[in-house]
Amino acid sequence: MRVAVQAEPFDFGAEAAAFTRDLPGAGAVVTFTGLVRDLSGDLAAMQIEHYPGMTERAIAAIAGEAMTRWSLVDCLVIHRHGDLAPGETIMMVATASAHRGDAFAAAEFLMDYLKSRAPFWKKEITTSGAEWVAAKDADEDALKRW
């Protein structure tokens, strides 16, 4: 299990490949990658603020919960903060298990909890101004299924 919170970009392909090496007993690996999406066509940057200390603690708790709930061989969470450009990779999770059901469920669980329980806040900087991204009710509701 590895958790990284960093300003630096990371290489999703290299991280995914490294995660997939040396997973004894694993038959299934699921990854999720979040990208900065340019909804309006005029996004200049996305700024991600976080709460140093609490962020690492909250993500480690969520990842530990995933390891306990499902039969995971391993799991990985990388989340960036700071200034990101459109198309850049914001974060990724990876899960490995013997059977595909566990890896899929754990990856969805990680994403649902990271969305609403890890202390990150996104701000979109467009040509017409800056705006904090509002939390969605759907994201809060998504937690209820676990």
Place this chain on the structure above:
Amino acid sequence: MRVAVQAEPFDFGAEAAAFTRDLPGAGAVVTFTGLVRDLSGDLAAMQIEHYPGMTERAIAAIAGEAMTRWSLVDCLVIHRHGDLAPGETIMMVATASAHRGDAFAAAEFLMDYLKSRAPFWKKEITTSGAEWVAAKDADEDALKRW
């Protein structure tokens, strides 16, 4: 949308990274990777037989169905046949969408259908003999949720 059926190994990390580049409007990428799992500790090889012609056709139909059912920006399926060693990558799928729900659902749909509707047959070669992998009722049942 790309479908590849091949005997050659592929680089999961490089394929995942290439898939993730240039996905206009995508905010979410999900990948699934299947690995040769050594359950008994004495697996020498996995042989994967397939039905040339029908395989490509069946996978293209399943991937096309996924593109239609969900709002996907793109999807990718790579599946190997021939002789594989323990730990090797058997196959991967990748899906990209604006929101994470579509990418996750489409990746699970692709896996459920590839398992039971794409003409591949796995045979495990162990030190004590060779045995065809039996289809699981659970895999057939998994199709009912879609």
Place this chain on the structure above:
Amino acid sequence: MIDVLYFAWVRERIGLPRERIETRAATVNDLVAELIAREDRYAAAFADTSSLRVALDQELAEFDAPLAGVREVAFFPPMTGG
């Protein structure tokens, strides 16, 4: 004339991957009955068709499907891809 293909343990039991067959079978079931009548190895392969799948011209089909116009029939166990 019809091409008949066998995969996985069906191929192993029958002992060949494909053959061309002269048949007037109206349905897949009729073709299976003809094959079973030929030799023991076919009878062994088709002993329980509920554990088999069939594809007609590379599309999954049922055992009661008609063979009219079909050029390629394939028999195989349930698939185990992914």
Place this chain on the structure above:
Amino acid sequence: MIDVLYFAWVRERIGLPRERIETRAATVNDLVAELIAREDRYAAAFADTSSLRVALDQELAEFDAPLAGVREVAFFPPMTGG
């Protein structure tokens, strides 16, 4: 003395990321009431606490939670990670 941290638009409205506060507030709600009484910028930030979240010593908590023994309180909007 307690460390009080602000994030995202709460930080922007109050105009600073953190401060040390001398308080005898028994609960988070009591602390919020003290802050609101200080200055308009606090009143603006805490106008609707239902749209805010609070963490005590880096664990999410409720606004009626006691502050006894707590060293760090953080106020922020609902999180938007992932």
